[in-house]
Amino acid sequence: MTPPPAQRLVSVEGIARRFPGLTVFEDLWFHVARGEFVCLVGHSGCGKTTILNILAGLDTPDAGVVLVDGKEISGPSLDRAVIFQGHALMPWLSALENVAFAVSCRNPGWSRGQVRDAARAALARVGLSQAAERKPAQLSGGMKQRVGIARALAISPKLLLMDEPFSALDALTRGTLQEEVSRLVTEAGQTAFMITHDVDEAILLADRILLMTNGPQARVAEIVHNTLPRPRERANLHHMPGYHALRDHILDFLITRSRTLAGAPPPGWDARTPPVVVPA
Amino acid sequence: MGAKADPWRAALLSVLLLAALLAAWEWAVKGGGGPAGPAVDEELAALLSPAAAAGGQTAMPAPSDIGARLLELLSDPFHRRGTNDQGIGIQIAWSLGRVAAGFTLAALVAIPLGFLIGMSPLLNAALNPYVQVLRPVSPLAWMPLALYTIRDSSISSIFVIFICSVWPMLINTAFGVATVRREWLNVARTLEAGRWKTAIRVILPAAAPTILTGMRISIGIAWLVIVAAEMLVGGTGIGYWVWNQWNNLSIADIVIAILLIGLVGLLLDRMLGLVQRWVAWQE
Numbered sequence: 001m002t003p004p005p006a007q008r009l010v011s012v013e014g015i016a017r018r019f020p021g022l023t024v025f026e027d028l029w030f031h032v033a034r035g036e037f038v039c040l041v042g043h044s045g046c047g048k049t050t051i052l053n054i055l056a057g058l059d060t061p062d063a064g065v066v067l068v069d070g071k072e073i074s075g076p077s078l079d080r081a082v083i084f085q086g087h088a089l090m091p092w093l094s095a096l097e098n099v100a101f102a103v104s105c106r107n108p109g110w111s112r113g114q115v116r117d118a119a120r121a122a123l124a125r126v127g128l129s130q131a132a133e134r135k136p137a138q139l140s141g142g143m144k145q146r147v148g149i150a151r152a153l154a155i156s157p158k159l160l161l162m163d164e165p166f167s168a169l170d171a172l173t174r175g176t177l178q179e180e181v182s183r184l185v186t187e188a189g190q191t192a193f194m195i196t197h198d199v200d201e202a203i204l205l206a207d208r209i210l211l212m213t214n215g216p217q218a219r220v221a222e223i224v225h226n227t228l229p230r231p232r233e234r235a236n237l238h239h240m241p242g243y244h245a246l247r248d249h250i251l252d253f254l255i256t257r258s259r260t261l262a263g264a265p266p267p268g269w270d271a272r273t274p275p276v277v278v279p280a
Numbered sequence: 281m282g283a284k285a286d287p288w289r290a291a292l293l294s295v296l297l298l299a300a301l302l303a304a305w306e307w308a309v310k311g312g313g314g315p316a317g318p319a320v321d322e323e324l325a326a327l328l329s330p331a332a333a334a335g336g337q338t339a340m341p342a343p344s345d346i347g348a349r350l351l352e353l354l355s356d357p358f359h360r361r362g363t364n365d366q367g368i369g370i371q372i373a374w375s376l377g378r379v380a381a382g383f384t385l386a387a388l389v390a391i392p393l394g395f396l397i398g399m400s401p402l403l404n405a406a407l408n409p410y411v412q413v414l415r416p417v418s419p420l421a422w423m424p425l426a427l428y429t430i431r432d433s434s435i436s437s438i439f440v441i442f443i444c445s446v447w448p449m450l451i452n453t454a455f456g457v458a459t460v461r462r463e464w465l466n467v468a469r470t471l472e473a474g475r476w477k478t479a480i481r482v483i484l485p486a487a488a489p490t491i492l493t494g495m496r497i498s499i500g501i502a503w504l505v506i507v508a509a510e511m512l513v514g515g516t517g518i519g520y521w522v523w524n525q526w527n528n529l530s531i532a533d534i535v536i537a538i539l540l541i542g543l544v545g546l547l548l549d550r551m552l553g554l555v556q557r558w559v560a561w562q563e
Contacts, residue, residue, distance in 0.1 A: 056466075056470055057469075057470070058466055058469060058470065075469075076466075076469040076470040076471075076472060077470075077472060078470075078471060078472050080470065081470065082466070082467075082470045084463055084466070084467070086463060088461075088463040088464060088466065088467050090464055090467070090482065090485070090486070091561040091562060091563050092485045092486070092488075092559075092561035093485075101471070101473075101481060102471050105471035105472060105473050105477070106471070135561070135562075136563070137561075137562045137563060155471070
């Protein structure tokens, strides 16, 4: 199942986060293949956000390295776009200007007109053409997060990083946006890494789901392969054969096994090749 | 304090209070002097002002006198008849010019320096003791030092304006810059925006409302201080004019000056208030 190194876009090799007297996680290994969508599922406190920040280059691990395209990363990069949990739009800029800021960073040589056209196109892709001139304060939570998505995709990153991007939204909006992200990512063949604790979100979007035990000393207990065929739609996801087995497996993990498996790893467990599970 | 007051009723009450105050004043000066006699001791009046002594009457003008004098002053506010007889408009213009010069210089120093302090915890800790010690010093305490080193009274008063306006702008800029949301900085970092672009496009607009608050405090202090500074230095300006009218015992002119100083101060504050509204943002 492990792809040859050439197909790996991201390779996480033995990273750790330690505080004096507390090891949040250590010896953490995983990879993301090109065009793949990987979800990391776990409870709060297992260091999920830290892992995402390390991938983004906003944080540095206390040990280990992250390779992107075979090169060790040393900081943030336009190749790795982040959709933040709290949208992180700049309130003094309109939706269009927020996206245009990202476009102008990606293409420093472009004229104002080129930048605005590209920003407009990015907003159109998330269905926000009508609200382009509005400030974030005049947008609903879902619209703000759409702008965040447009901003991240406007710079055509190699890797899209998402930190529980829909957790602050109501269920209805969340569902719509999940499908939207699913569509955009599939269209663009976008490689993506997402943190979530929403089981259905992971099943809808992910090719592989990393299940993390509770911290401290959190580790990837197992890797779930999601074999449900694409395109997946929220409306009929639960009618797909294998959906319930997959969902039950992840829920069981979150409810009990994330706790019982926490702490020291069982004998024979290898941090580099955690067990692979194919429930469906 | 809960419900909002009806603006019309509040305005009406304001006008009534003013009318009552002016009526009482008028009566106290003109009608009700009574057996108490002149408010100013005759010998003192003779010393201070021949006019007061000759009339044997109070030097305190009634509101009607002040109104008449105000019309007279405002009818020709920009006249120049020698160094000691210039229109009130010219005097205010002198003061405004000094405040503008000192305040602009202070902004040019305080805002970039505040940026550096706000971005560098090291610089913040290193410079904080100086700011804390120098900030509470009355700006007028600098005046002798300024006169001695600069040897020019007009530039000295500009320096005093500079030194009093620099602190609120410096402290507010540093605070505003230091408290910019981490998530916006993270956005800039993930977009590889670079230091300069991050400073201009992210930190400056994020901190602008706080910086403008500092500028409003500064311009208020500067306008307070210029009157005192010009009283000390003399020559021109509304402060000097007030002092000159005190020497002439023209109390009406002093009352008018107080009124005009207040109005100009209000105007300055409102102007920066408009700028502040322009840079304000809401979540």
